[in-house]
Amino acid sequence: MKHFERYRDIIQSWEQFIEYSLKPLPTVIWTNTLRITTQRLQELLQQDGVILRTVSWVDTAFRVESSPVSLGTLWEYWAGLYHIQEEVSLLPPYILKPQPGERILDMCAAPGNKTAQMAVLMENTGTIVANDNNRKRIGAIRALADRMGLINISVIVSDGTSFSFKNGQFDRILVDVPCSCEGNSRKTPSVLEECSLQFSLRLAKRQTLLLKRAVELCKPGGIIIYSTCTYAPEENEGVVNAVLNLFPDKLEMLPITIPAFQTAPGLTSWQGQQYSQELQYSIRVYPHLNDTGGFYVALLRKKQ
Amino acid sequence: MKVELLQKYTECEKAIKESIFNYLRHRFGIPANLLQRYRWIYQNRKTVAVTSSDHDPPVKPSPLAVGMPALKISSTPPRLTTAAALFLGPMATRHRIELETPEQLNRYLSGATFPLSIAECVNCEEAGQVIVCYHSIPIGTGKISFEGSVPLLKSEFSRT
Numbered sequence: 001m002k003h004f005e006r007y008r009d010i011i012q013s014w015e016q017f018i019e020y021s022l023k024p025l026p027t028v029i030w031t032n033t034l035r036i037t038t039q040r041l042q043e044l045l046q047q048d049g050v051i052l053r054t055v056s057w058v059d060t061a062f063r064v065e066s067s068p069v070s071l072g073t074l075w076e077y078w079a080g081l082y083h084i085q086e087e088v089s090l091l092p093p094y095i096l097k098p099q100p101g102e103r104i105l106d107m108c109a110a111p112g113n114k115t116a117q118m119a120v121l122m123e124n125t126g127t128i129v130a131n132d133n134n135r136k137r138i139g140a141i142r143a144l145a146d147r148m149g150l151i152n153i154s155v156i157v158s159d160g161t162s163f164s165f166k167n168g169q170f171d172r173i174l175v176d177v178p179c180s181c182e183g184n185s186r187k188t189p190s191v192l193e194e195c196s197l198q199f200s201l202r203l204a205k206r207q208t209l210l211l212k213r214a215v216e217l218c219k220p221g222g223i224i225i226y227s228t229c230t231y232a233p234e235e236n237e238g239v240v241n242a243v244l245n246l247f248p249d250k251l252e253m254l255p256i257t258i259p260a261f262q263t264a265p266g267l268t269s270w271q272g273q274q275y276s277q278e279l280q281y282s283i284r285v286y287p288h289l290n291d292t293g294g295f296y297v298a299l300l301r302k303k304q
Numbered sequence: 305m306k307v308e309l310l311q312k313y314t315e316c317e318k319a320i321k322e323s324i325f326n327y328l329r330h331r332f333g334i335p336a337n338l339l340q341r342y343r344w345i346y347q348n349r350k351t352v353a354v355t356s357s358d359h360d361p362p363v364k365p366s367p368l369a370v371g372m373p374a375l376k377i378s379s380t381p382p383r384l385t386t387a388a389a390l391f392l393g394p395m396a397t398r399h400r401i402e403l404e405t406p407e408q409l410n411r412y413l414s415g416a417t418f419p420l421s422i423a424e425c426v427n428c429e430e431a432g433q434v435i436v437c438y439h440s441i442p443i444g445t446g447k448i449s450f451e452g453s454v455p456l457l458k459s460e461f462s463r464t
Contacts, residue, residue, distance in 0.1 A: 035390075035441075036441070044439065075409060075413060075438060075443055076441075078413075078443060078444070078461075078463060079390060079438075079441050079442065079443045080390050081441070101358055103360060124356055125356045125357075125358060126356060126358055126359070127356075127358070127359050127360045127361070129361075129362045135368075138368055138369075142368075142369050145369075145372065146372055146373065146385075146386070146387035147387070147390070149372065149387065149390055149391040150372065151342065151354050151355050151356050151359070151371045151372045151391070152355065152356040152359055152371075153369075153371070154359070154361040154362055154367040154369065154370045154371070155367055155368045155369040155370075156362055156365055156366075156367045156368060157365065157368060158365050164362075164363075164364040164365070166363050166364040167362040167363060167364060168360075
């Protein structure tokens with residue numbers, strides 16, 4: 001937890017933050033509504049002895065209160081009726097709100113959890129281009145899409161920072177970038193071993209290039225989500241601020257409201273650096289606010 | 305089904321689509337008008353994939369996958385993939401087996417071959433591939449045979 005000391009001044013209720021950062025993470029599943037209703041899924045899982053509680057802010061997801069077996073071994077899982085995913089990582093697709101028939105780019109898609117969530121929100125129509133630069137992780141996207149019966153996804157391997165313009169422009173783009181993963185420490189405490197300011201600064205260069213390319217690939221009027229699972233401002237507000245400066249007349253930030261979910265506003269300054277005031281529209285999620293992992297989300301619109 | 309000329313991710317020719325639709329109607333009772341809602345494309349020489357009708361795949365680089373692999377057309381008769389069985393299963397009315405007990409489910413999930421009652425095979429007239437369901441929900445494919453005194457279901461359950 002020593003690593004988090006540098007965030008002491010920006011996180012309210014510091015002791016609670018530390019307390020929750022040490023707790024195990026609740027298991028969450030979301031319903032594949034293309035196949036089953038949430039009510040029917042709950043009934044079936046109850047028959048298997050699984051006790052569920054609806055997630056307060058998204059009515060198709062459940063927290064698993066208790067289960068006699070691993071959720072990944074039940075027949076309902078193999079039938080593609082649900083998927084297991086960390087609650088906080090449900091945020092980006094929920095905020096992006098992909099619509100049926102739209103053309104969506106998921107720039108750093110592997111292992112495909114958010115891709116699948118978006119495909120369901122789009123009612124299995126339109127186009128999701130699921131891109132990742134790591135060929136070894138692509139198999140996970142395909143396996144998940146096949147299990148869930150998702151037919152609106154194309155999978156490609158390319159470096160997102162140079163994603164080809166030949167693929168046209170997109171209505172909405174998810175830029176869920178590779179990051180230092182500090183917010184995953186409840187699930188994987190060892191992630192903190194690698195974290196350092198130098199590591200974050202190195203990642204921020206690539207994150208900035210990814211978000212810059214996303215702006216170039218987005219249709220005028222289109223929406224972009226930038227998200228990470230880290231607290232480091234260098235990888236969050238610092239990156240968004242840099243890209244806002246690259247496109248001063250083309251981008252605007254939009255406020256994010258999630259009923260029944262607690263968030264903290266994005267930072268407008270950090271260690272002597274001033275960021276755009278718009279950054280307060282982005283959201284920070286800390287473990288103690290909703291008993292989840294940590295996350296950061298910024299919602300941007302490319303102006304007409 | 306023999307594919308003479310193949311270009312990856314191109315739409316299947318009308319004759320190939322008709323032959324796929326005929327097979328799925330004959331074998332599984334799935335009406336062609338439901339299948340026509342989707343695009344049917346070649347994933348490779350052996351497999352046809354299904355996508356949403358308005359799907360517009362990227363061009364560069366060439367995709368590693370477009371839509372969902374649906375049918376192995378290299379085998380005779382064609383074979384549904386597990387993914388397609390889960391996807392098309394709710395539309396199927398023939399060669400669809402309903403497992404009735406948790407014991408049968410466990411045997412299916414463990415990849416076993418096990419006997420079925422005549423009542424469980426009421427919509428199965430021919431040996432070969434069937435869609436296997438539990439609680440009326442498709443969970444995969446199996447192979448039914450009528451060689452002995454009771455029908456046998458060979459599980460083709462796949463976790464991939």
